Amino acid sequence: MMFTNVETIPGKKIIEHFGLVCGSTVRAKNAFKDIGAGLKNIVGGELKSYTALMDESRRQAIERMEQQAQQLGANAIINVRFSTSAISQGAAELYVYGTAVRVE
Amino acid sequence: MGDLIYLIILIGIGYSVGTMVEKRHYKRIEQREAELLCLPAVSAKNLLEEKPVGEARLVYGNAVISTDYFKSLLAGLRNLVGGEVSAFESLLDRARREAVLRMKAQARGADIILNLRIETCQITMTGSVEALAYGTAVYYKK
Numbered sequence: 001m002m003f004t005n006v007e008t009i010p011g012k013k014i015i016e017h018f019g020l021v022c023g024s025t026v027r028a029k030n031a032f033k034d035i036g037a038g039l040k041n042i043v044g045g046e047l048k049s050y051t052a053l054m055d056e057s058r059r060q061a062i063e064r065m066e067q068q069a070q071q072l073g074a075n076a077i078i079n080v081r082f083s084t085s086a087i088s089q090g091a092a093e094l095y096v097y098g099t100a101v102r103v104e
Numbered sequence: 105m106g107d108l109i110y111l112i113i114l115i116g117i118g119y120s121v122g123t124m125v126e127k128r129h130y131k132r133i134e135q136r137e138a139e140l141l142c143l144p145a146v147s148a149k150n151l152l153e154e155k156p157v158g159e160a161r162l163v164y165g166n167a168v169i170s171t172d173y174f175k176s177l178l179a180g181l182r183n184l185v186g187g188e189v190s191a192f193e194s195l196l197d198r199a200r201r202e203a204v205l206r207m208k209a210q211a212r213g214a215d216i217i218l219n220l221r222i223e224t225c226q227i228t229m230t231g232s233v234e235a236l237a238y239g240t241a242v243y244y245k246k
Contacts, residue, residue: 009160044122044170050234051166051167054168054227054236082221084225
């Protein structure tokens with residue numbers, strides 16, 4: 001499956017559109033990791049466990065979107081957009097959407 | 105009294121270590137940015153040159169950066185009088201630049217990154233933000 005975030009797939013020709021596909025996941029953080037992050041809040045710097053968590057969750061959202069596109073018979077997704085929202089203290093929703101297409 | 109000493113120690117650690125961490129991070133960012141200068145990331149959607157394209161794919165990178173205790177206190181004080189909160193400006197700047205660098209690292213060997221988009225999200229209430237950078241890496245036909 002090919003992904004791009006522009007309206008076309010550079011170098012390929014789109015022959016069929018299937019409409020919107022999306023994937024989302026809501027993740028809460030680990031309380032134990034949160035203790036480490038709390039300490040990090042004193043000295044600053046990167047919260048590596050959070051970076052990894054967000055990355056992993058985003059991959060899952062992409063996977064879900066990909067499954068949806070496969071069911072439609074698409075082989076590429078164009079115009080992919082990411083969206084993240086904190087829905088409560090310590091939980092975030094990662095949402096990804098795009099247009100499923102078939103290319104030559 | 106004990107609380108006050110505790111607070112002063114926290115501020116002291118936050119200021120000294122936080123400043124050091126930030127300086128080191130900026131140094132690393134600048135060094136890597138110089139290395140990746142040959143891979144342009146643009147917010148345009150179309151290629152400027154008409155060259156045959158071999159491959160195009162989505163690349164992205166993220167970073168969660170937290171501020172230090174001293175700076176969050178400073179920002180809290182800023183909230184009373186209003187105005188520019190420069191303490192948080194460097195935080196967002198670091199997160200975005202780091203995210204862009206990670207995205208570029210994913211696109212090794214590409215010729216250009218199109219439609220770069222940067223998004224930020226607050227993930228804890230205590231002053232840590234996530235920056236996500238994504239775009240389409242284009243490889244020209246060799």
